[in-house]
Amino acid sequence: xxxxxxxxxxxxxxxxxxxxxxxxxxxxxxxxxxxxxxxxxxxxxxxxxxxxxxxxxxxxxxxxxxxxxxxxxxxxxxxxxxxxxxxxxxxxxxxxxxxxxxxxxxxxxxxxxxxxxxxxxxxxxxxxxxxxxxxxxxxxxxxxxxxxxxxxxxxxxxxxxxxxxxxxxxxxxxxxxxxxxxxxxxxxxxxxxxxxxxxxxxxxxxxxxxxxxxxxxxxxxxxxxxxxxxxxxxxxxxxxxxxxxxxxxxxxxxxxxxxxxxxxxxxxxxxxxxxxxxxxxxxxxxxxxxxxxxxxxxxxxxxxxxxxxxxxxxxxxxxxxxxxxxxxx
Amino acid sequence: xxxxxxxxxxxxxxxxxxxxxxxxxxxxxxxxxxxxxxxxxxxxxxxxxxxxxxxxxxxxxxxxxxxxxxxxxxxxxxxxxxxxxxxxxxxxxxxxxxxxxxxxxxxxxxxxxxxxxxxxxxxxxxxxxxxxxxxxxxxxxxxxxxxxxxxxxxxxxxxxxxxxxxxxxxxxxxxxxxxxxxxxxxxxxxxxxxxxxxxxxxxxxxxxxxxxxxxxxxxxxxxxxxxxxxxxxxxxxxxxxxxxxxxxxxxxxxxxxxxxxxxxxxxxxxxxxxxxxxxxxxxxxxxxxxxxxxxxxxxxxxxxxxxxxxxxxxxxxxxxxxxxxxxxx
DNA sequence: CTGAAAGCGCTTACAG
DNA sequence: CTGAAAGCGCTTACAG
Numbered sequence: 058x059x060x061x062x063x064x065x066x067x068x069x070x071x072x073x074x075x076x077x078x079x080x081x082x083x084x085x086x087x088x089x090x091x092x093x094x095x096x097x098x099x100x101x102x103x104x105x106x107x108x109x110x111x112x113x114x115x116x117x118x119x120x121x122x123x124x125x126x127x128x129x130x131x132x133x134x135x136x137x138x139x140x141x142x143x144x145x146x147x148x149x150x151x152x153x154x155x156x157x158x159x160x161x162x163x164x165x166x167x168x169x170x171x172x173x174x175x176x177x178x179x180x181x182x183x184x185x186x187x188x189x190x191x192x193x194x195x196x197x198x199x200x201x202x203x204x205x206x207x208x209x210x211x212x213x214x215x216x217x218x219x220x221x222x223x224x225x226x227x228x229x230x231x232x233x234x235x236x237x238x239x240x241x242x243x244x245x246x247x248x249x250x251x252x253x254x255x256x257x258x259x260x261x262x263x264x265x266x267x268x269x270x271x272x273x274x275x276x277x278x279x280x281x282x283x284x285x286x287x288x289x290x291x292x293x294x295x296x297x298x299x300x301x302x303x304x305x306x307x308x309x310x311x312x313x314x315x316x317x318x319x320x321x322x323x324x325x326x327x328x329x330x331x332x333x334x335x336x337x338x339x340x341x342x343x344x345x346x347x348x349x350x351x352x353x354x355x356x357x358x359x360x361x362x363x364x365x366x367x368x369x370x371x372x373x374x375x376x377x378x379x380x381x382x383x384x385x386x
Numbered sequence: 387x388x389x390x391x392x393x394x395x396x397x398x399x400x401x402x403x404x405x406x407x408x409x410x411x412x413x414x415x416x417x418x419x420x421x422x423x424x425x426x427x428x429x430x431x432x433x434x435x436x437x438x439x440x441x442x443x444x445x446x447x448x449x450x451x452x453x454x455x456x457x458x459x460x461x462x463x464x465x466x467x468x469x470x471x472x473x474x475x476x477x478x479x480x481x482x483x484x485x486x487x488x489x490x491x492x493x494x495x496x497x498x499x500x501x502x503x504x505x506x507x508x509x510x511x512x513x514x515x516x517x518x519x520x521x522x523x524x525x526x527x528x529x530x531x532x533x534x535x536x537x538x539x540x541x542x543x544x545x546x547x548x549x550x551x552x553x554x555x556x557x558x559x560x561x562x563x564x565x566x567x568x569x570x571x572x573x574x575x576x577x578x579x580x581x582x583x584x585x586x587x588x589x590x591x592x593x594x595x596x597x598x599x600x601x602x603x604x605x606x607x608x609x610x611x612x613x614x615x616x617x618x619x620x621x622x623x624x625x626x627x628x629x630x631x632x633x634x635x636x637x638x639x640x641x642x643x644x645x646x647x648x649x650x651x652x653x654x655x656x657x658x659x660x661x662x663x664x665x666x667x668x669x670x671x672x673x674x675x676x677x678x679x680x681x682x683x684x685x686x687x688x689x690x691x692x693x694x695x696x697x698x699x700x701x702x703x704x705x706x707x708x709x710x711x712x713x714x715x
Numbered sequence: 716c717t718g719a720a721a722g723c724g725c726t727t728a729c730a731g
Numbered sequence: 732c733t734g735a736a737a738g739c740g741c742t743t744a745c746a747g
Contacts, residue, residue: 068734098516103496104436105725108739124462133453148477167432187427397718434740437723
């Protein structure tokens with residue numbers, strides 16, 4: 058910038074004015090400056106700009122896995138809102154490792170992102186308190202924050218799970234299995250809670266072998282399903298706790314001679330093309346992401362109100378697999 | 387930092403040393419500095435650091451759509467390599483709009499990203515020349531750059547398309563339709579080229595109604611398929627040009643009374659669970675992303691060699707739909 | 716082991 | 732309409 062000013066024979070401030078399109082520069086001066094910029098291949102350095110201005114016009118997104126079919130539309134929605142607000146997006150995957158979430162979030166804060174959208178992997182977010190106090194707008198999405206009070210956007214997981222299980226009960230099932238994600242993950246805990254509530258409110262007992270929480274690896278899901286479907290108190294229907302479990306469940310059930318009812322949490326592409334179509338509780342990842350990002354930019358616009366908690370409903374989509382009656386019926 | 391130094395009663399440089407874990411500080415001094423950092427809630431500002439150091443330890447990724455099931459694993463792979471190299475990732479979607487690609491890429495350069503991984507939406511990338519000259523490492527992936535010579539990582543699209551069509555020919559088909567993406571998109575053009583080459587090398591004529599290029603919207607794909615399957619020279623097999631076309635094609639063919647052979651470019655989840663399973667030419671988006679990012683960091687490590695062009699093979703995965711014989715056979 | 720000075724490339728507040 | 736000075740928060744190169 059100094060070189061440009063020298064070459065154009067003007068002051069630094071004048072170059073700054075031209076680069077930023079500010080008024081108060083003669084057309085002739087401006088064209089001289091532009092020529093110098095061109096000749097020198099000048100490119101403004103936004104880092105220096107940031108240092109003076111405070112705002113970086115960038116936000117950070119920390120989630121579990123950028124490649125997950127549930128989170129990638131959520132990311133895209135956050136990106137769109139950022140774009141509409143003139144911001145760029147940093148994105149990082151925690152891979153469900155608490156230390157990695159923290160490392161990412163703090164690295165983004167050190168870059169002075171204006172705000173942070175977080176799908177947490179950890180349970181204690183007090184490490185963010187100094188950042189929030191320093192003005193970093195923060196919104197949690199899909200799962201709540203731990204030990205701090207911030208804006209949060211969630212799906213009604215327990216409600217969705219209740220609907221799923223009630224649907225199976227309405228179709229005549231009494232022995233219903235649940236295969237969920239690892240205990241401690243908020244959504245997993247909420248969904249198993251919804252399962253128990255629905256069974257209880259229908260007056261149905263739950264055999265201890267019917268509920269299985271753990272990693273969503275195909276191996277585990279397959280063996281747990283096989284166990285539930287045979288054994289002393291076999292289930293006649295299965296509620297799968299998320300999209301990855303559902304995909305494996307579909308594979309396993311396809312190999313069995315008798316049809317078994319299935320409802321999955323989370324929708325997925327082609328669910329309607331399988332035979333039978335897969336009945337699901339659909340979340341709306343785009344709306345989750347959009348709502349979270351909009352909340353973030355409201356804060357950045359200076360809206361000061363107590364932290365909000367927004368809960369979006371799940372939606373039951375019946376496609377066939379959830380309407381299969383129990384064998385005896 | 388100044389405040390911390392004052393409070394600890396040391397020089398600025400000593401604070402810097404403690405913050406950066408550099409040697410040459412007494413344990414006692416260090417603990418005094420740490421206490422001051424704690425008390426003042428000090429957070430290092432990386433923007434200032436960047437201003438001095440040159441490197442920002444961040445790279446940018448510009449692609450078509452972060453939520454696309456093909457690009458989201460590619461993004462994740464780029465992110466992993468960035469992480470392994472201590473870099474953060476900016477990610478942005480061009481939505482196939484050339485101006486948006488350019489706007490994003492230049493905004494990232496203004497933030498002084500160290501490097502750029504680009505899935506281009508435009509055909510002329512000379513706008514990047516000043517940036518590249520200024521030291522921004524740049525790698526193109528999935529589609530080549532236009533009018534500049536840079537590192538590029540591609541799938542062998544024409545080769546994959548030839549394999550797909552040859553496979554259908556080997557199963558007895560002579561009237562084979564192709565539904566591709568919009569003309570002008572590199573991968574679309576390469577795949578239609580492969581289609582024609584395979585037909586030609588088998589000595590088969592191509593009816594002009596058998597090839598259709600355009601948007602991948604379900605409406606267009608459906609109407610074009612219906613047209614190709616009826617009319618004067620109906621096809622007995624279809625080669626679909628990408629994952630979105632394939633998904634619609636599966637839906638359309640499922641509604642038809644007679645089985646029609648189908649091979650799709652790009653693999654997709656659950657392709658094996660459909661009846662029949664869908665035969666595809668599988669690309670490896672993770673490997674594309676990883677290779678591109680590794681090439682980028684090689685450049686950042688100072689490797690100076692002529693731009694490289696890496697081409698990864700596609701892989702035919704036979705699952706049933708591509709092995710359906712023509713009706714007369 | 717420690718620190719004062721200069722500077723990275725911009726913008727802000729002010730004066731002309 | 733234009734510019735010189737100060738400063739954003741760090742690091743570099745040097746001296747003690």
